[in-house]
Amino acid sequence: MTVPEGRSVTPTPVTSAAQLFDEQNIDHYRALVAAGVDRVVGQLVGRDRPFTGITPDRLAPEISAIDLDRPLGDPAAALDELERVYLRDAVYFHHPRYLAHLNCPVVIPALLGEAVLSAVNSSLDTWDQSAGGTLIERHLIDWTASRLGLGDAADGVFTSGGTQSNLHALLLAREEACRLREKEGFRRPEILPRLRILASECAHFSVTKAALLLGLGPDAVVAVPCDRDRRMLAGALARELDRCRRDDRVPMAVVATAGTTDFGSIDPLPEIAELCDRAGVWLHVDAAYGCGLLVSRRRHLLDGIGRADSVTVDYHKSFFQPVSSSAVLVRDRATLRHVTYHADYLNPAHSAEARIPNQVDKSLQTTRRFDALKLWLTLRIMGADGVGELFDAVVDRAAEAWTLLAEDPRFEVVARPQLSTLVFRYLPAEPAGVTPDAIDRANLHARAALAASGEALVAATVVDGRHYLKFTLLNPRTSVRDIAEVLDLIAGHARAHLGDRLVHA
Ligand SMILES: Cc1ncc(COP(=O)(O)O)c(C=O)c1O
Secondary structure: OOOOOOOOOOOOOOOHHHHOOOHHHHHHHHHHHHHHHHHHHHHHOOOOOOOOOOOHHHHHHHHHOOOOOOOOOOHHHHHHHHHHHHHOOOOOOOOOOEEOOOOOOOOHHHHHHHHHHHHHOOOOOOHHHHOHHHHHHHHHHHHHHHHHOOOOOOEEEEEOOHHHHHHHHHHHHHHHHHHHHHHOOOOHHHHHHHEEEEEEOOOOOHHHHHHHHOOOOOOOEEEEOEOOOOOEOHHHHHHHHHHHHHOOOEEEEEEEEEOOOOOOOEOOHHHHHHHHHHHOOEEEEEEOOHHHHHHOOOHHHHOOHHHOOEEEEEHHHHOOOOOOOEEEEEOOHHHHHHHOOOOOOOOOHHHHHOOOOOOHHHOOOOOOOOOHHHHHHHHHHOHHHHHHHHHHHHHHHHHHHHHHHHHOOOEEEOOOOOOOEEEEEEOOOOOOOOOHHHHHHHHHHHHHHHHHHOOOEEEEEEEOOEEEEEEEOOOOOOOHHHHHHHHHHHHHHHHHHHHHHHHHO
């Protein structure tokens, strides 16, 4: 059948069964999905900004007024409504002036995967719910493990995101630490409060969340200081490991970050791996962001990662995949047994004995999306080098943007990027008389004003107690000119704010 033109959608089927995805409803399926695609395309065409600047106050009444007990019936009407309450005002990551968080534009082969996987709707827990899906996911895990250099005993599983991957890895680390201490005669309640996770002060907050979920004490996460470039200081880590030993604490894991959220900085992996080896401590590398280097011409920046006990990779950050697409990998597949439970109704022990492959034995989740299919089609259609080319382009762009910022007297930029983030702030030409707090407020105002106009979106963070702005570049279509224009807008908003303030002081 042909894709409908314009807004027309096939008439609403009269029975509920006519909405089921099955052989009898093929025309309806095709037409409805095509209509949805058309509406999305409608948003791509001519969109000159990533956001409309909508506020929750304006949108909330429209959404809460919708009576979910009164279906519209007509798909075209439902899509009209969706345009009004979502599509029109959504934040569009594909736009070159979306420069805020770690959200990438997505590649079309992955969208094809998304369409296929949600229609077939495999669940990747057991073979009898996914069949080939299980093997495809396994092949992608093996491929990733081999790019990481984790060795022949490596394994892993797809997860919902970096937060879950970090939790999963740290759960395994906790179990390994407990296992060793239990052998020495300690009991779990004695061990848990003594466990420590050593992570850099720039590590992602999901590490702290994981510690909480894992029942560790409130002081469980030790923040290891970083150098000027926001890389963990290996010397400081060595001192913290010694301190743990002296204080009778048990270092359960060191978390190194390969691509910190704010600075894209990569901790010195070889030195950290060496320290972990010597101390017999589990090394987890959070490469949620930096994993794009696995396919880039800058792979060497991840040297040492193959010595990790576990690694987080977020394909939905730097492989241009739609959310969700992440994995946790381990060097020794035997450690995954810590999350293996057998249930008669799902994965009885005898099915493992019969060597029927399943992924639920390795996963924190049970029912689980076949997210791996998106990466599969991406690699099969455009190839790993194609993905790497896109990631290299944004890293190149960040280096150019750094030069721009470093040479611009209106701005102060914190660190030269290893990946694709830039942390900077507006500074007035003559700061005399302008308090640090006023500069903070001017930068916060500039960010908010920019978002309200929708012309560009940038992120914010705090460095040494002061407010900074942040670009996260993940769109190869973002040009240096885009960046220069956004900087002009920021400077304009910040200057205007300071001007107002001084006039009204
Ligand atoms: C370094 C790092 N680790 C972990 C995460 C968490 O990933 P997710 O948002 O996919 O849960 C992030 C998110 O930005 C991150 O930057």
